[in-house]
Amino acid sequence: MAGGGLVGLLKGNRTSLPIGYGSSPETTSTGSLDCVTDASTVVAEPGTSFQPTYQSSLGPAQATTGRGLEVIGNSYGSMVHPPAALGRDYLSAFERQSNQGSLNTIQKKDSTTAAITYTALSDRKSGLLPPVRSPGGVREYKVDTIDRPLNVAHGSIFRAWTFNGNVPGPIMRATEGETLKIHFNNLTSMPHSLHFHGTHDVNYDGWEPIPPGKSTEYIIKAGPPGIHPYHCHTAPIDTHIAKGLLGALIVDPNPARPPAREVVLILNGYDLSGRGRNDLFCWNGIAGFYDRYPIRVKVGELVRIYVVNMVEFDPIASFHLHAQTFDVYRTGTRMTPDEHTDIVTLGQTERAILEVRFERKGRYMFHPHQSYMAAKGAMGWFVAV
Numbered sequence: 001m002a003g004g005g006l007v008g009l010l011k012g013n014r015t016s017l018p019i020g021y022g023s024s025p026e027t028t029s030t031g032s033l034d035c036v037t038d039a040s041t042v043v044a045e046p047g048t049s050f051q052p053t054y055q056s057s058l059g060p061a062q063a064t065t066g067r068g069l070e071v072i073g074n075s076y077g078s079m080v081h082p083p084a085a086l087g088r089d090y091l092s093a094f095e096r097q098s099n100q101g102s103l104n105t106i107q108k109k110d111s112t113t114a115a116i117t118y119t120a121l122s123d124r125k126s127g128l129l130p131p132v133r134s135p136g137g138v139r140e141y142k143v144d145t146i147d148r149p150l151n152v153a154h155g156s157i158f159r160a161w162t163f164n165g166n167v168p169g170p171i172m173r174a175t176e177g178e179t180l181k182i183h184f185n186n187l188t189s190m191p192h193s194l195h196f197h198g199t200h201d202v203n204y205d206g207w208e209p210i211p212p213g214k215s216t217e218y219i220i221k222a223g224p225p226g227i228h229p230y231h232c233h234t235a236p237i238d239t240h241i242a243k244g245l246l247g248a249l250i251v252d253p254n255p256a257r258p259p260a261r262e263v264v265l266i267l268n269g270y271d272l273s274g275r276g277r278n279d280l281f282c283w284n285g286i287a288g289f290y291d292r293y294p295i296r297v298k299v300g301e302l303v304r305i306y307v308v309n310m311v312e313f314d315p316i317a318s319f320h321l322h323a324q325t326f327d328v329y330r331t332g333t334r335m336t337p338d339e340h341t342d343i344v345t346l347g348q349t350e351r352a353i354l355e356v357r358f359e360r361k362g363r364y365m366f367h368p369h370q371s372y373m374a375a376k377g378a379m380g381w382f383v384a385v
């Protein structure tokens with residue numbers, strides 16, 4: 001990028017939108033690496049100073065070797081910034097305020113739509129985390145596999161394989177015992193599938209590859225209660241998951257858990273250069289997002305966090321919260337907490353439901369205690385107000 005261009009950007013004259021946000025994948029896909037660095041994504045918001053940022057193998061060597069972090073990090077250890085074009089609402093599909101719908105109002109809203117479909121390439125900010133609903137029999141979802149470049153951090157574009165155009169795929173939700181009917185369309189040139197964790201009819205287990213251009217239907221009974229990942233199960237499985245084919249299903253018990261401020265936090269990694277190791281770590285697909293945009297909660301309210309570890313290549317991850325301990329319901333299958341702590345360690349695809357009340361106003365840091373994951377994008381904050 002020419003110097004004048006950078007100055008222009010610093011004045012707020014953005015020359016083009018980053019890939020993945022309203023731009024066409026066909027016209028912006030370049031290069032053979034999983035990561036392409038596009039000068040158009042190196043932007044700073046008006047009034048802010050430009051900070052050099054992590055750029056994978058195409059960027060500063062110290063970013064990938066762990067040397068010289070002081071050059072590109074901030075004072076509390078995060079090296080990665082989210083794409084400048086994203087606003088704080090971008091990941092709202094993973095959050096729900098405790099007053100956004102009781103059982104009754106939600107039932108009314110949903111009664112006209114037995115089928116809940118997600119439009120391919122839809123912007124995640126258009127939705128909220130699905131609400132708890134009274135059992136309604138059948139819940140239908142449409143899931144398409146789509147190849148798509150995504151701007152996953154400031155200056156980093158990842159050629160993702162997605163469910164419905166985003167990483168993670170849609171957060172599905174059902175009440176225990178309901179039937180999930182999932183219409184699956186493979187819109188890519190590779191075989192893929194959709195495999196759920198949990199208990200279900202083994203005939204719909206989703207490990208069988210669905211060829212390119214083909215469709216299928218998965219019919220599973222939601223259960224047991226908890227938070228269950230779903231992912232593609234086509235070989236090589238680690239690649240298919242690491243490329244982005246992952247998501248989660250919340251199964252609510254009946255009766256439901258108490259109303260709470262809810263947030264889903266799915267941890268994943270991005271291998272930007274195809275070496276079989278992760279260069280970025282993200283909660284909900286965007287590195288550095290919750291560092292810039294803390295999750296806002298009210299002092300004293302019940303906050304329920306659905307944490308899922310979907311990181312490939314690293315066998316262990318964790319969720320650690322500063323200054324406030326929480327109850328842990330491992331997998332969420334039981335209604336009594338397994339422990340009360342400030343960190344929960346999770347192997348690959350392990351998950352937990354955490355319940356916490358922030359007792360004082362302030363900023364509470366959260367991150368995996370695998371510190372390199374925190375430094376490379378998985379540092380975030382809750383702000384209790």
Ligand SMILES: [Cu+2]
Pocket residue numbers: 191192193232233234240245
């Ligand atoms: Cu796949």
